[in-house]
Amino acid sequence: MKKSCLAVDLINNPGLIAEYENWHKKENAGPVIMKSISNSGIHNIEIYRTCNRLIMVMETDDDFSFESKAAMESTNQLGHQWEELMWKFQQPLPWAEQREKWILMNRIFQL
Structure with a gap:
């Protein structure tokens, strides 16, 4: 099993941050999104927040790749809509490439 940590910033607006957290309640993400995550080889995801910085910890299959997950998502209309919705709340880190979250x-x- 592999573990990966990723970071992104939220737009520093308390109302948007509260809305983002609400979307991340299990019941609001929806079963299609949850199934897409698990079908890509991800066993667990945890997201932590301090102020507007998010850290995601992912536990995945040993053969998991971000490229194959992106390829799966490219054919998933609901997943694409979810990612577009998240851009309402997220902003790239200063050193990110264009459209990289x-x-x-x-x-x-x-230790």
Whole structure:
């Protein structure tokens, strides 16, 4: 099993942040989104927030790849709509490429 950590910022607006958190309640993401996540080889996702910075921790199959997940999502209309909706709340990190949201983090320490 692999573990990956990613980061993105939210637009620093309390109302938008509250709405973003509401969308991330399990009952609001919807079963199609949840199934798409698990079908891509992701076993668990946790998202943590401090102020407007988000950190996502993903546990995946050993052969999981972000490229194959993106390819799966490209044919999933609901998944595409979800990602477009999330752009209402998210903003790229200053060093992100154009239209790049979640940035993969490098582990620098492990106990």
